[in-house]
Amino acid sequence: MRLETKRKSLHLVGAVIPLLLIYVPWQAGLGALTAFSLLNAAIDIFKDRFAPLGKLYGFFFGDILRDHEKKGGFTGSTCFFTSLTIAYGAFVLMLAMPVQFLAVIYTGFLIGDAAAALAGQAFGKRVIYNNKTLEGSLALILVSFTATFWIIPDSLHLVLFASVLLAVVELLLTTLDDNFFAPLMVTAFFYAVVI
Numbered sequence: 001m002r003l004e005t006k007r008k009s010l011h012l013v014g015a016v017i018p019l020l021l022i023y024v025p026w027q028a029g030l031g032a033l034t035a036f037s038l039l040n041a042a043i044d045i046f047k048d049r050f051a052p053l054g055k056l057y058g059f060f061f062g063d064i065l066r067d068h069e070k071k072g073g074f075t076g077s078t079c080f081f082t083s084l085t086i087a088y089g090a091f092v093l094m095l096a097m098p099v100q101f102l103a104v105i106y107t108g109f110l111i112g113d114a115a116a117a118l119a120g121q122a123f124g125k126r127v128i129y130n131n132k133t134l135e136g137s138l139a140l141i142l143v144s145f146t147a148t149f150w151i152i153p154d155s156l157h158l159v160l161f162a163s164v165l166l167a168v169v170e171l172l173l174t175t176l177d178d179n180f181f182a183p184l185m186v187t188a189f190f191y192a193v194v195i
Contacts, residue, residue, distance in 0.1 A: 017033075019151075021088060022103050026092070033084060033088055040081055041078050079179040079180040080152075083179065083180040083184045084102075088102060088154050089189045091188075095195075097191050103151055104108025104148045104159055105162050105186050107147060109144070111144060111147040112163065114145030123135045128171060132171050140163070148162075158194060
């Protein structure tokens with residue numbers, strides 16, 4: 001539980017980045033996201049090929065990596081920020097989705113996913129599907145909504161809709177990386193239904 005708490009605490013730090021997109025010019029937002037995604041990917045690729053980088057990375061993050069991440073797969077951070085970069089470029093910049101909606105979905109996902117994992121492990125008794133619990137799913141909805149309702153306070157029903165969608169997609173994803181696909185799928189569905 002301690003290591004999962006450490007891993008999920010990084011979600012809280014990362015959750016600030018989608019919020020910053022509301023306040024920065026799009027050029028700066030897209031540039032920073034692209035650079036950060038490429039940096040994450042480069043670290044994932046070279047940490048196993050360049051021993052000093054691998055040792056430094058292992059010192060800070062080695063104990064919280066998932067098995068596939070230890071075997072050379074992309075980390076959750078790389079997947080999340082690549083997903084955010086794609087969504088920002090495609091839905092906000094190309095399709096004119098309000099950036100506040102993107103912030104609700106991506107910030108809600110990071111904070112809600114952390115809450116779901118911790119609540120599911122601590123209190124989860126009713127397994128719904130794929131070893132995920134009702135308690136974890138409800139925690140995702142509640143925490144995601146609570147963390148993001150202030151972003152578009154005049155559209156609370158849309159914030160709740162996004163939170164419920166995140167919980168449903170997170171529940172159903174079994175083989176695809178949730179850090180990449182869950183918020184991106186919700187963004188696409190949200191755009192199709194709401195915008």
